[in-house]
Amino acid sequence: MFVPLLLSAAVAAAVPTVIERDSSPVSVNQDAPDTAGAAILHPFVSFSIELAFFPDYAGNLSKPNKFSNQLLDNLGDLQGVKPYLRVGGNTQDLALYDPTLKTSVNGTVVPTVSEDYPYILYIGPSFFESYSTLPGTKFSHGFNMGKNTTAAKESLLATVPLACKALKDGNLMHWEFGNEPDLFSTTTPYPVRPADWSEQDYVDNWLSGTEMIKRKMAKSCPGMALDDIYKFIAPSFAGIGNSLDPVKTWEDGLDSDKDIALNSVHNYMGGADQPGVTLQRTLMNHTAVVNVVAKHANLSHVLSEKGLTREIPYILGEMNSLYHQGKPGLSNSFGAALWGVDFNLYCASQSIRRTHMHQGTDYRYASWQPVQTSKTTIGTKAPYYGNIMVAAMLRGETDSTVQVVNLPMPSETDAAYAAYVDGKLTRIAVINMQEFNYTAAESRPSAKYSFHLPDVPAASLSLQRLMANGSDAITGISWDGWSYNYELKGGAPVRMRNVTIGETVSVGSKGQVELGLPLSSAAILNFI
Ligand SMILES: *[C@@H]1O[C@H](CO)[C@@H](O)[C@H](O)[C@H]1NC(C)=O
Ligand SMILES: *[C@@H]1O[C@H](CO)[C@@H](O)[C@H](O)[C@H]1NC(C)=O
Ligand SMILES: *[C@@H]1O[C@H](CO)[C@@H](O)[C@H](O)[C@H]1NC(C)=O
Ligand SMILES: *[C@@H]1O[C@H](CO)[C@@H](O)[C@H](O)[C@H]1NC(C)=O
Ligand SMILES: *[C@@H]1O[C@H](CO)[C@@H](O)[C@H](O)[C@H]1NC(C)=O
Ligand SMILES: *[C@@H]1O[C@H](CO)[C@@H](O)[C@H](O)[C@H]1NC(C)=O
Ligand SMILES: *[C@@H]1O[C@H](CO)[C@@H](O)[C@H](O)[C@H]1NC(C)=O
Ligand SMILES: *[C@@H]1O[C@H](CO)[C@@H](O)[C@H](O)[C@H]1NC(C)=O
Numbered sequence: 001m002f003v004p005l006l007l008s009a010a011v012a013a014a015v016p017t018v019i020e021r022d023s024s025p026v027s028v029n030q031d032a033p034d035t036a037g038a039a040i041l042h043p044f045v046s047f048s049i050e051l052a053f054f055p056d057y058a059g060n061l062s063k064p065n066k067f068s069n070q071l072l073d074n075l076g077d078l079q080g081v082k083p084y085l086r087v088g089g090n091t092q093d094l095a096l097y098d099p100t101l102k103t104s105v106n107g108t109v110v111p112t113v114s115e116d117y118p119y120i121l122y123i124g125p126s127f128f129e130s131y132s133t134l135p136g137t138k139f140s141h142g143f144n145m146g147k148n149t150t151a152a153k154e155s156l157l158a159t160v161p162l163a164c165k166a167l168k169d170g171n172l173m174h175w176e177f178g179n180e181p182d183l184f185s186t187t188t189p190y191p192v193r194p195a196d197w198s199e200q201d202y203v204d205n206w207l208s209g210t211e212m213i214k215r216k217m218a219k220s221c222p223g224m225a226l227d228d229i230y231k232f233i234a235p236s237f238a239g240i241g242n243s244l245d246p247v248k249t250w251e252d253g254l255d256s257d258k259d260i261a262l263n264s265v266h267n268y269m270g271g272a273d274q275p276g277v278t279l280q281r282t283l284m285n286h287t288a289v290v291n292v293v294a295k296h297a298n299l300s301h302v303l304s305e306k307g308l309t310r311e312i313p314y315i316l317g318e319m320n321s322l323y324h325q326g327k328p329g330l331s332n333s334f335g336a337a338l339w340g341v342d343f344n345l346y347c348a349s350q351s352i353r354r355t356h357m358h359q360g361t362d363y364r365y366a367s368w369q370p371v372q373t374s375k376t377t378i379g380t381k382a383p384y385y386g387n388i389m390v391a392a393m394l395r396g397e398t399d400s401t402v403q404v405v406n407l408p409m410p411s412e413t414d415a416a417y418a419a420y421v422d423g424k425l426t427r428i429a430v431i432n433m434q435e436f437n438y439t440a441a442e443s444r445p446s447a448k449y450s451f452h453l454p455d456v457p458a459a460s461l462s463l464q465r466l467m468a469n470g471s472d473a474i475t476g477i478s479w480d481g482w483s484y485n486y487e488l489k490g491g492a493p494v495r496m497r498n499v500t501i502g503e504t505v506s507v508g509s510k511g512q513v514e515l516g517l518p519l520s521s522a523a524i525l526n527f528i
Contacts, residue, residue, distance in 0.1 A: 093146025145178030
């Protein structure tokens, strides 16, 4: 239950320290500068759902998952378009079709491979019902490329009519064939391709597979096999620098059939079990974000310089904080939500046009747990609140351009962004990523930020905050005073009475604007 106070006791009692710093105001143009990223795709905030867990996330026709739908609707209301869902991941290349299966999935975990997802996996006819339970959402369905026996090929072909019928009513984003094939020949303990599997081998395999799927689709769903509609996200590489080089892959003719709609690559900041990974060093660190995203921006640039991707938008088709499904205490904390805001807005500023944050049942980095299990309580998790703030920042109608500029900040624990809608300054986001552990510390200092907005017509701006007790909080998080927690109204927004809302910031006569952020928090200044 809520404590009906205006401010929490701790905030009211302590006189917060204000951290002074080199605070020469950051100038922000009224019109979008040349340094702005390319217009984002609508929707920008999107998700990737591990295929074996898609029925948990979406439910089925007799029991649709209303909680997931509510959380997706919240994001749609904020950003203008409901998130798209890419259904895929490791289990996409493990799934075999069993027409006699009475349940949507039959998965068996093999602990030597992973405790987190099934290594032996069958999907049944009812799996495809899950594409009809989230109204207004578009999907990509991931076909299995990894398994490559005669039986697997028959299984793949048997799913084509089911998938195309499930996605023929305006709910198809694009198709996908194969997840992270750049790890096929190196994945342990069971590689699915020979060690010398080359870019050309992959391309030949991808082309023959996608052509085979198309022939089958032409029979079962003729309208879906038309050239304008039959499109893929590809190559869905795990990253840059694995066994297949993305540039060589495109040079070797990946897009020979001109059926790639989005150039999709994956990203993680590091691994959950990697030594030295901490919240402050690995996630709440703008330099780390810049370094990781630079590799994608460079690849995108090289591909377009070489004329290889026909202006195909570059997206992150699967991403999240730490691979191996996240690290407890890091990936599920409010600090990870702040990282998510910085990472996603930085991507938008670098012309990465959409991101799909990866989700799975019981995954530590998940934005929400869609069902109750013995390991995890059903509920809205901290990273979701980061998704919410990104959606609010990137709001735009489908026919409007939304562009993002990264504003320079003095420290690697600060980040700021300006959003331009149809070329005009509309919002500024500021993120403080100095780790504040509320379980250890007493009073919470604030950091001061100042901006110079030469031509802003307004006398005051409204301020919305992303807030929690500290970077280590895993609950009690709010956006502009709203909670989206499951236990309140099934994920529908509920106003919290213990959080300050309705703040404004005045604009000085020369366009100066100042705001304070408690450490480990973020805010958006709204211009209209
Ligand atoms: C639909 O979902 C419910 C709840 O998870 C489950 O009990 C039921 O078996 C599912 N139906 C099918 C056909 O998979
Ligand atoms: C599920 O898969 C396991 C492992 O392959 C198998 O032993 C079991 O019979 C399957 N269950 C059903 C209901 O098909
Ligand atoms: C299976 O792998 C081989 C070797 O890379 C490839 O030539 C063949 O096209 C693949 N078959 C399918 C159905 O993907
Ligand atoms: C932030 O990340 C950069 C690049 O990985 C690293 O050099 C730096 O030490 C990190 N900062 C902190 C405070 O850990
Ligand atoms: C940019 O990408 C190209 C092609 O993959 C690579 O050769 C080059 O080293 C990259 N540059 C940087 C700065 O990462
Ligand atoms: C916050 O807690 C984490 C984990 O206990 C610890 O590693 C970190 O140093 C703490 N940070 C601060 C600023 O106390
Ligand atoms: C956050 O701090 C307030 C004030 O100290 C406290 O009442 C509340 O329980 C805390 N929330 C969480 C999730 O710990
Ligand atoms: C507001 O109340 C909720 C629910 O009791 C709690 O989780 C949260 O931490 C509180 N927030 C503050 C700022 O005290």
